[in-house]
Amino acid sequence: MAIISTKVFAHRGASQYAPENTLPAFELAEQLGADGIELDVQLTKDLIPVIIHDENIRRTTNGTGFVQNYTLDELQEFDAGYWFSKHYIHTPIMSLKEFLQWIQNRDLLINVELKTNVIEYPTIEKRVMDLINEYNVIDRTIISSYNPNTIKRLRDINDDIELALLTNIQLGKVDEVLDDIGANALHFKSRLLSSKMVKLLFDKNIPYRVFTVNRVSTMKKCVTMEADGIFSDVPDIMKKHKP
Ligand code: G3P
Ligand code: MG
Numbered sequence: 001m002a003i004i005s006t007k008v009f010a011h012r013g014a015s016q017y018a019p020e021n022t023l024p025a026f027e028l029a030e031q032l033g034a035d036g037i038e039l040d041v042q043l044t045k046d047l048i049p050v051i052i053h054d055e056n057i058r059r060t061t062n063g064t065g066f067v068q069n070y071t072l073d074e075l076q077e078f079d080a081g082y083w084f085s086k087h088y089i090h091t092p093i094m095s096l097k098e099f100l101q102w103i104q105n106r107d108l109l110i111n112v113e114l115k116t117n118v119i120e121y122p123t124i125e126k127r128v129m130d131l132i133n134e135y136n137v138i139d140r141t142i143i144s145s146y147n148p149n150t151i152k153r154l155r156d157i158n159d160d161i162e163l164a165l166l167t168n169i170q171l172g173k174v175d176e177v178l179d180d181i182g183a184n185a186l187h188f189k190s191r192l193l194s195s196k197m198v199k200l201l202f203d204k205n206i207p208y209r210v211f212t213v214n215r216v217s218t219m220k221k222c223v224t225m226e227a228d229g230i231f232s233d234v235p236d237i238m239k240k241h242k243p
Pocket of ligand 1: 011038040053113144166187211231
């Protein structure tokens, strides 16, 4: 039996059932019993952290063009729900500030993923840290990024916040890589999960979380291997079957 309790984060909210990275997906994640919420953040033209996965709004709204070329007000004119189902018509894109207002008094963990691997969005790290401090959620927030420079910049700004490097590939000398940038944890794709990988992380005392876990069998493997967390589009199913 695992000693660590593997936390279930709703990936982009409960994104199997509601439009990803929107309030309905976050509300549903809470109702379905998720332990935490993972969300993706980019920066608007007026330098406001906003919750959306892609750099271009085409896939998840009725608009097109890059997030960085719209102000928050302009972005919030678009519909981020109708593409998913007409039940969600008129769902706006949410700012990180609005999300933190919503989650502030809720008992949920937070994983903010900074999407700086395609566009660097200068100053995004400080703007996000300022909001996390303003809403006093630092103790239950993990910030993650595929971009090691983002992690480094965050660590320079704050000594205490948990920082995780994201990877889709096997990393050599993972402890040195993480040490170098000031990361505490590793988040990786589920196909990388192996006893060898986990032993290496355990030996170095590095917590890890796995994405995207939608199968019960993979979740059980993560629990047995004492993963700190999983990211799932179906948090209800993961919670229901978790040993
Ligand atoms: O943070 C884990 C996972 O969300 C990373 O991949 O593309 O779903 O943001 P992606
Ligand atoms: Mg993500």
